[in-house]
Amino acid sequence: MTTAPAPQKSQVPLIPAPKISERAAPNTNGWPVAGAVLVAFLAAPALIVMGVIAQSPAGWTAVGVGVVLILAALIVGAGLTLVAPNESRVLQVLGGNYSGTLRTPGFRWVNPLTLRKRVSVRIRNHETGRAKVNDVDGNPIEISAVVVWQVEDTARAVFAVDDFVEFVEFQTEAAVRHIAGSYPYDASDRLSLRENADDINAKLAEEIAVRVNAAGVRVIESRITRLAYAPEIAQAMLRRQQAGAVIAARQRIVEGAVTIVQQALDRLDSDGVIELDEERKAAMVSNLLVVLCADRDAQPVVNTGTLYQ
Numbered sequence: 306m307t308t309a310p311a312p313q314k315s316q317v318p319l320i321p322a323p324k325i326s327e328r329a330a331p332n333t334n335g336w337p338v339a340g341a342v343l344v345a346f347l348a349a350p351a352l353i354v355m356g357v358i359a360q361s362p363a364g365w366t367a368v369g370v371g372v373v374l375i376l377a378a379l380i381v382g383a384g385l386t387l388v389a390p391n392e393s394r395v396l397q398v399l400g401g402n403y404s405g406t407l408r409t410p411g412f413r414w415v416n417p418l419t420l421r422k423r424v425s426v427r428i429r430n431h432e433t434g435r436a437k438v439n440d441v442d443g444n445p446i447e448i449s450a451v452v453v454w455q456v457e458d459t460a461r462a463v464f465a466v467d468d469f470v471e472f473v474e475f476q477t478e479a480a481v482r483h484i485a486g487s488y489p490y491d492a493s494d495r496l497s498l499r500e501n502a503d504d505i506n507a508k509l510a511e512e513i514a515v516r517v518n519a520a521g522v523r524v525i526e527s528r529i530t531r532l533a534y535a536p537e538i539a540q541a542m543l544r545r546q547q548a549g550a551v552i553a554a555r556q557r558i559v560e561g562a563v564t565i566v567q568q569a570l571d572r573l574d575s576d577g578v579i580e581l582d583e584e585r586k587a588a589m590v591s592n593l594l595v596v597l598c599a600d601r602d603a604q605p606v607v608n609t610g611t612l613y614q
Contacts, residue, residue: 320515320516320518320519322519323464323465323521325403325460325461325464325465326461327406327458327461327521328405328406328460329406329408330394330405330406330407330415330416331405331415332409332413332414333413333414334411334412334413335385335387335412335414336412338381338382338384338385338414339382339385339412341381342378342381342385345374345375345377345378345381346375346378348371349370349372349374349375349378350371351371352367352368352370352371352374353367353368353371353372355367356368356371380417381417382417384414384415384416384417385412385413386407386412386414386415386421387411387413388410388411388413390410391425391427392410392423392425392426392427393406393407393423393424393425393426394421394422394423394424395421395422395424395459396415396416396420396421397419398416398418398419398420399418399419399420403460404416404419406459408426422463424459424462425456426455426456426457426459427455428453428454428455428525429453429454429455430452430453431451431452431473431474432449432450432451433449433450433451433452433477433478433481434478435448435531436448436481436482436485437535438482438486440485440490440498441488441489442489442490444489444490444534445534445535445537446485446490446498446532446533446535447531447532447533447534447535448481448498448529448531448532448533449481449529449530449531450481450509450528450529450530451528451530452510452513452524452526452527453526453527454473454517454522454523454524454525455522455523455525456469456521456522456523457522457523461519461520461521462520462521462522465519465521466520469520469521469522472517472520472522473517473522476513476516476517477513477516477517477527480512480513481509481529483512484505484509484512485498488505490532490534499532502529506527506529509527509528510524510526510527513527558598559598561597562593562594562597562598563594565593565597566589566594566597569589569593570586570589570590
């Protein structure tokens with residue numbers, strides 16, 4: 306009987322490489338800027354009030370300066386941004402171009418004429434639902450996996466795909482189904498899902514990493530969390546496994562019994578305890594094998610006659 310060849314390396318669909326990558330956005334410490342904005346907000350009303358009271362050209366100039374200070378403080382203050390640890394801000398200028406990514410935690414100031422999208426770079430995990438697929442031999446199985454991932458390139462995560470979280474979820478499930486359909490559930494002569502869990506997990510992580518690279522995501526680990534035959538064939542496969550275990554156990558028993566009989570015959574012959582012809586040796590071998598290979602205790606029979614009766 307010929308066995309199916311081992312599956313080749315999994316073919317992952319080619320996802321176009323994104324044309325954008327992350328770069329640092331210009332920024333500075335936000336506290337001095339916040340102090341200047343506060344001073345402007347305090348000084349502007351005073352200038353406006355004094356100018357109105359003065360009712361003179363210099364006073365109207367002071368009013369204009371106060372209004373300009375308020376507008377400038379509002380514009381400059383709009384650039385103040387608070388960045389939490391393991392969090393980033395993806396900056397996009399009002400014209401639509403990517404300006405850079407702010408990763409420095411703390412109170413920062415950036416170009417106020419930008420849109421800032423918050424992107425978490427914390428480690429996340431996603432567990433796929435229980436998927437029912439056929440393995441490479443056509444046996445229906447149930448499988449699920451968990452993947453630990455992290456955003457590595459925030460520019461790709463925001464601009465290369467519509468929703469990077471949803472993208473990771475869909476691509477992870479696709480990779481799990483593809484891996485499950487590329488290998489047998491159980492096999493002794495080739496790579497299998499049950500017997501080679503570490504190798505399968507490594508291949509799964511590699512395939513997910515290739516699939517989600519376009520979204521700027523790094524896969525830290527992936528692992529199959531559930532693997533079982535589908536309910537409709539589970540009992541039949543269990544009986545097959547039990548039969549295989551019984552056959553393997555019987556083989557070990559027969560091998561051990563043959564070794565014991567051989568040792569017994571050699572010992573009797575070397576010590577000269579008794580001389581047996583070929584017929585009696587065959588009878589002795591038969592009796593010993595029956596005793597050693599039986600699945601229940603042998604019932605002794607006492608011979609009250611001679612060796613040949």
